[in-house]
Amino acid sequence: MGSGAWKIEKRDDFRSETFKEENVLENGTLSIIVLGASGDLAKKKTFPALFHLFKQGFLNPNEVHIFGYARTKISDDELRSRIRGYLIQGASSKDLEGVTKFLQLIKYVSGSYDGEEGFRQLDKEIAVHEDSKNSADGSSRRLFYLALPPSVYPSVCGMIKNYCMNNSDHGGWTRIVVEKPFGKDLESAEKLSNQIGELFDESQIYRIDHYLGKELVQNLLVLRFANRFFLPLWNRDNIENVQIVFREDFGTEGRGGYFDEYGIIRDIIQNHLLQVLCLVAMEKPVSLKPEHIRDEKVKVLQSVLPINDDEVVLGQYDGYTDDPTVPDHSNTPTFSTVVLRIHNERWEGVPFILKAGKALNSRKAEIRVQFKDVPGDIFRCKKQGRNEFVIRLQPSEAMYMKLTVKQPGLEMSTVQSELDLSYGQRYQGVAIPEAYERLILDTIKGDQQHFVRRDELKAAWEIFTPLLHRIDNGELNPLPYKPGSRGPEAADALLEKAGYVQTHGYIWIPPTL
Template sequence: MTRQTGADDTWTNPLRDARDKRLPRIAGPSGLVLFGVTGDLARKKLMPAIYDLANRGLLPPGFALVGFARRDWEDQDFAEVVHDAVREHSRTPFRQEVWDRLAEGLRFVQGTFDDDESFDRLAACVAELDAERGTNGNHAFYLSIPPSAFPTVCKQLSRSGLADDDGDVWRRVVIEKPFGHDLRSARELNGIVNDVFPEDAVFRIDHYLGKETVQNLLALRFANELFEPIWNAHHVDHVQITMAEDIGVGGRAGYYDGIGAARDVIQNHLLQLLALTAMEEPVSFSPHDLREEKIKVLSATSLAEPIDETTARGQYAAGWQGSTEVKGLQQEEGFPPDSVTETYAAITCEVNTRRWAGVPFYLRTGKRLGRRVTEIAVVFKRAPHLPFDQTMTEELGQNALVVRVQPDEGVTLRFGSKVPGSGMEVRDVTMDFGYGTAFTEASPEAYERLLLDVLLGEPSLFPTNTEVELSWRILDPVIEKWHREGSPDSYAAGTWGPPSADALLERTGRSWRRP
């Protein structure tokens, strides 16, 4: 491998033709230090994603993975944990030769976040890997830990010299959400992190932005003349962005109680999807240009007023999830019987630009809803004139373009069509594109794409501190109001949220889609 000079600081293989954009991106010499190796995220997502990248030939032969935790483990104990996670959760088939090569670079350092000696041992381990594995001083530090521990770990990385970047090597930090709990705390945390790592070395993970269908939204808009001319307030009636889950929050009380659905999902995932849906065409798809357009949208976005009528929140009660009877939140282990944490949140946003003036963006998320689905639905205005009798179009709805993020990734277009027969009867039909049927190659998991981007130094899919702070600016007023008002509305598990959520749209003559 040789280093390609330039602003993007990537690595190139001299045996490959750099002009061929179809070739896979392969990470250069590097290693990853993983804090929080005993958590579910590491076991179910991160470790399998690392193996899948290795299995696809996208990691360098000398790649190193270092685990850091309090457990009394040796390197071989950590290797066994990674092996079991890979066998159980990896997307690609298990191949012994790939595993053997990956296992050679596995190391474990026992320690605690507040112990100087632990980080000194970690620094020594990283230096050994540079010499033994050829990682060349390039390391990313993945903080799969509670946000309260970020300041301590960042300061330890600085004190031990692990965050030092002398220009010939790179050091990066990867941070999981939530990034703060309001605008003030996000600014404080940004300051702490940026005191140690420059902003271009900070990668804030939003795994939704790594999903193929989210990225396909940009291709759908900007690679096709068909949609962009009508992607504006002249033709769009409203936009619905939904992330619904059919699971509860049992076992997650330590994280979820007091956080709630708005902070957990709307502040990051859904506002990022709004930005990608509403942004103007970037000058290029470089990280800088893409981020600039998202920042413009978020800067122009605000909550619709009055908040009492344009937002809704709820908390799931006992009910039925399919054929299974399930508990309400207040009966879940770890939650107090008087918890006021919302498990459903819906807000109305306005994007105050010429393109979107007057078009409401409805964002909703919830636990224990009817089914698991994430989608972006662009609902168009009705035709200004229908030359049909009322009986001919009784069932005709509004045209809609729906981007399905998960599951069954794809795009659906709903429009009116004549029913076969001698009469003129028009009904809604759909045209459907599915990734699973249109392409023979399976889509990689989001964490595969994002981890590879970290190692490549490709920040396009990672929100900047400005985006994080703008998102909190949008959301803070409704969270503060809900905090003052006390308990959220109740809704039965397995339904689609509280009655106040339906009323939110009914006031404007609209209704929620039933995915």
């Protein structure tokens, strides 16, 4: 077999495989260990992502073995049975054959997260797989995916370091994937970083933020730096404000106890939306090398001014504390609008409005870049709304330009319309990969571009920790709002104060196929 990644000639054919030189995956054994294998994250996200990579030919069954590890005492077949239901949703008959083959790659090991015995047994099982598969010139690779609460990261990483490192004669690597949120404030994040940093090099640590794997987020660098007409417009001379929005039309729904520990700022704004802000605001990197891109993201974060309390609105939906797992007098916000200001030459004076909330009147995530008014408005169309460039991250992935055009007919009247690139219409038959698929594949490749570096994590926490401590101490309190609303009315007032002009009478409708 040649070098490169295993590739299936037809996406739904599990028998025909070839090796493609142009792909950058290495050959040799690959052991993927999912810690927390019996939990919801692993069943709903991690294992389905691995299955889709397998189905598309990125995981060679002749080289890959998947190990589940958790405290639950179950058999291999019991774990496979628990996972199967999440893999067959919407599956075709050919997919069902692939599901069966994929599940046979999974082996389960039971053990505690701080006990030597379980991890020694895990290492033994991995070694058996490596010894049975490795060729003399191959490499053995170990990828540990921690689908676990951050509180157990230190003990689990210590166990991996002491008992499960790749020490075979075949070379290769060991990599650790940890889920965010990574800590609860600057101090806890730095403590966690120190504990893991003492065990592994930064090049071995992959801090996953699934928002960075979304298709439209991945498109940001291409849009900004590969299109001439954006380059001269992308600055404070032309842009009035930028909104980055995350809205859900449901509440905590069974996750109240977990959510109340973190709140909407830690859960969404400080990590997901701030990562998107970096890609919107960063300067052009020297190259597409991961370190060059991450260098520019860090510069953006280090340029953010301290948050002004007058530019923060917090909310909590009515009924949130009815959840028995939530304290009766919880001060945790389920909604927040925060204005960030970047102190540099490109963005001085441009408000970046980060808004996230649960139990609102719609479900969407989008970036909305609003341009300044046209000077000398001879058509007197300002009241209709400004030009906007909108990137819809989910659902109905799309990007569109809102612009003013002539209303068809004999009279000279204007109307808001759009230039629209809707992915479902333009790329019919093209499957948009799940974020976790892309990020797991990047980990296997060793590409850290879409993962959070330690200094980037620190800079992000430095921005939000003072605000979070004031909320935790009860100095700032959330305003009540009704489920199914837009959130607290004060949030709309803050947007208006920040310079955002809402378009009235215009609604973007995703095109139907």
